[in-house]
Amino acid sequence: MVSQAQANSGGILSWLDREHTVAKPGFSRWLVPPAALCVHLCIGQVYAFSVFNLPMTRLIGITESAPDDWKLTELGWIFSIAIVFLGLAAAFTGTWLDRVGPRKAMFTAALCFGGGFLISALGIYLHQLWLIYLGYGVIGGCGLGIGYISPVKTLITWFPDRPGMATGMAIMGFGGAALIASPLSVWLMQQFATPTHVGVTETFIALGLIYLFFMMMGAVIVRVPAPGWAPKGYVAPAQPKKLVTKNDVHVDQALKTPQFYLLWAVLCLNVTAGIGVLGQASAMSQEMFPGRITALAASGFVGLLSIFNMIGRFFWASTSDYIGRRNTYMIFFALGMALYAAVPWTGQTGNVILFVAFYCVIISMYGGGFATIPAYLKDIFGTRYVGAIHGRLLTAWSAAGVFGPVLVNYIREYQIDHGVAKANAYSVTMYIMAGLLLVGFLCNYFMHAVHARHHLKEQQATA
Amino acid sequence: MAKTATKASKPEDVSDANTIKLVLAWSFVGIPLIWGVYETLANAVLLFQ
Numbered sequence: 001m002v003s004q005a006q007a008n009s010g011g012i013l014s015w016l017d018r019e020h021t022v023a024k025p026g027f028s029r030w031l032v033p034p035a036a037l038c039v040h041l042c043i044g045q046v047y048a049f050s051v052f053n054l055p056m057t058r059l060i061g062i063t064e065s066a067p068d069d070w071k072l073t074e075l076g077w078i079f080s081i082a083i084v085f086l087g088l089a090a091a092f093t094g095t096w097l098d099r100v101g102p103r104k105a106m107f108t109a110a111l112c113f114g115g116g117f118l119i120s121a122l123g124i125y126l127h128q129l130w131l132i133y134l135g136y137g138v139i140g141g142c143g144l145g146i147g148y149i150s151p152v153k154t155l156i157t158w159f160p161d162r163p164g165m166a167t168g169m170a171i172m173g174f175g176g177a178a179l180i181a182s183p184l185s186v187w188l189m190q191q192f193a194t195p196t197h198v199g200v201t202e203t204f205i206a207l208g209l210i211y212l213f214f215m216m217m218g219a220v221i222v223r224v225p226a227p228g229w230a231p232k233g234y235v236a237p238a239q240p241k242k243l244v245t246k247n248d249v250h251v252d253q254a255l256k257t258p259q260f261y262l263l264w265a266v267l268c269l270n271v272t273a274g275i276g277v278l279g280q281a282s283a284m285s286q287e288m289f290p291g292r293i294t295a296l297a298a299s300g301f302v303g304l305l306s307i308f309n310m311i312g313r314f315f316w317a318s319t320s321d322y323i324g325r326r327n328t329y330m331i332f333f334a335l336g337m338a339l340y341a342a343v344p345w346t347g348q349t350g351n352v353i354l355f356v357a358f359y360c361v362i363i364s365m366y367g368g369g370f371a372t373i374p375a376y377l378k379d380i381f382g383t384r385y386v387g388a389i390h391g392r393l394l395t396a397w398s399a400a401g402v403f404g405p406v407l408v409n410y411i412r413e414y415q416i417d418h419g420v421a422k423a424n425a426y427s428v429t430m431y432i433m434a435g436l437l438l439v440g441f442l443c444n445y446f447m448h449a450v451h452a453r454h455h456l457k458e459q460q461a462t463a
Numbered sequence: 464m465a466k467t468a469t470k471a472s473k474p475e476d477v478s479d480a481n482t483i484k485l486v487l488a489w490s491f492v493g494i495p496l497i498w499g500v501y502e503t504l505a506n507a508v509l510l511f512q
Contacts, residue, residue, distance in 0.1 A: 024481065026481070027481070028481040028484070028485060030481075030485055030487050031481070031484060031485060033486035034489050034491060034492045035488070037492040037496075038491070038492060041492055041496065122496075173492070173496075174498070176496050176499060177499055179496070179499030179502070179503045180495050180496065180499035182503075183497075183499065183502040183503075184499075217491065220489060293510070295512045296509050296511075297509045299506060299509070300506045300507040300508065300509040300510035300512050301507070303503040303504070303506045304503075304504075304507040306503060307500060307503055307504070307507070310500075354503065356510065402479045416483065
């Protein structure tokens with residue numbers, strides 16, 4: 001009771017409280033996915049942050065970097081800090097979010113993410129890099145983490161019949177956001193640029209306000225279902241599938257189960273394999289096909305991968321509603337292993353079409369891994385604490401964000417240093433990625449239902 | 464009764480009053496997304512030229 005009272009805002013902000021977001025009869029649950037997309041289509045902008053890197057190295061010199069301009073290595077930290085705080089915020093605010101509901105969480109995420117842009121704009125204007133680390137990195141990163149997990153539980157509750165599809169739609173937005181943010185940012189910088197000014201400050205202010213408005217719209221639209229609500233005609237299966245529980249596991253208890261760590265490894269290994277090649281896609285395609293894939297064509301390749309990253313999130317998460325989460329991950333790992341192992345062959349035979357096709361499928365499964373995990377958690381641990389558990393599991397993403405690029409970059413460097421031609425320098429990396437996926441396959445194979453001793457007792461569940 | 468019968472014939476929980484809200488909400492997120500995909504595909508064509 002105390003925690004609920006603390007969760008209520010009172011006064012002018014009372015519309016944010018959970019009880020004010022309970023849907024009235026007749027509310028369509030299909031309004032909830034666009035509410036979630038309002039948030040995810042904004043926060044996924046983080047994937048497109050690199051479009052600011054070069055302009056931000058010319059803030060003083062304008063046409064080229066001046067000695068006092070920021071270096072790329074210094075600017076690279078902005079993205080890294082944001083991703084670290086994404087993981088931390090998701091891990092530490094999940095329980096709070098479950099208590100206060102999605103509207104207050106989305107509102108907070110909007111203030112953090114939009115506000116982070118505005119603080120960073122001030123940092124650019126004053127040429128104080130620490131303000132950008134604080135604004136976009138720390139505060140914006142918290143907005144990323146809170147925003148990422150805010151709609152997950154709500155969507156699963158609205159769509160008990162298709163939880164994979166529902167969360168897949170939202171998380172698809174995170175993958176697709178860069179497709180909007182990248183051209184929008186470039187266009188805004190062109191509009192604001194003058195011969196004596198690169199236009200980044202104004203672009204940050206414009207983006208901050210646009211994202212604040214867009215995310216607030218999500219907070220306004222979102223609703224939670226009334227207690228006991230179920231879709232018309234929906235009857236929960238009398239005999240649930242082997243891995244789908246009808247019980248709930250408390251977030252703290254979930255951390256004591258082997259299932260949490262198996263799922264952590266499953267997500268981490270799937271993401272490690274994908275994120276490593278995603279970051280190097282442009283360079284890799286040009287080096288594996290020298291003279292055939294130009295820098296311009298390589299940027300087209302990266303764009304194509306972004307589209308498949310987005311489509312895969314919806315496609316695979318929706319498919320998992322029919323074939324089961326474990327089977328979906330079995331496909332990710334088995335098919336992923338075969339495709340990673342076959343990529344060097346496409347380079348040796350010079351088959352660009354197959355190279356592109358293999359990578360599009362690989363990246364679709366990378367996105368699919370993100371989008372299917374909330375429903376997998378719901379199957380294993382129940383719905384009640386799925387938001388908080390999902391938040392803690394996302395630390396696997398932060399870990400993969402370090403492992404993946406390090407593996408790809410260092411192995412490539414090692415190969416080249418030992419006389420391997422650039423075109424062949426990725427072969428060993430691909431085989432190692434296939435090996436990682438084999439480990440992931442085994443972790444997923446050993447997944448089983450949580451023991452009954454971890455389930456919430458009836459009196460705890462109704463408390 | 465007639466109103467109830469009409470509602471019952473609609474798929475799931477999509478009532479008439481909700482239709483406009485649904486179109487607006489999905490357009491709000493769909494239009495920027497379609498624009499982004501179009502822009503990206505226009506660049507991706509270079510890969511096959």
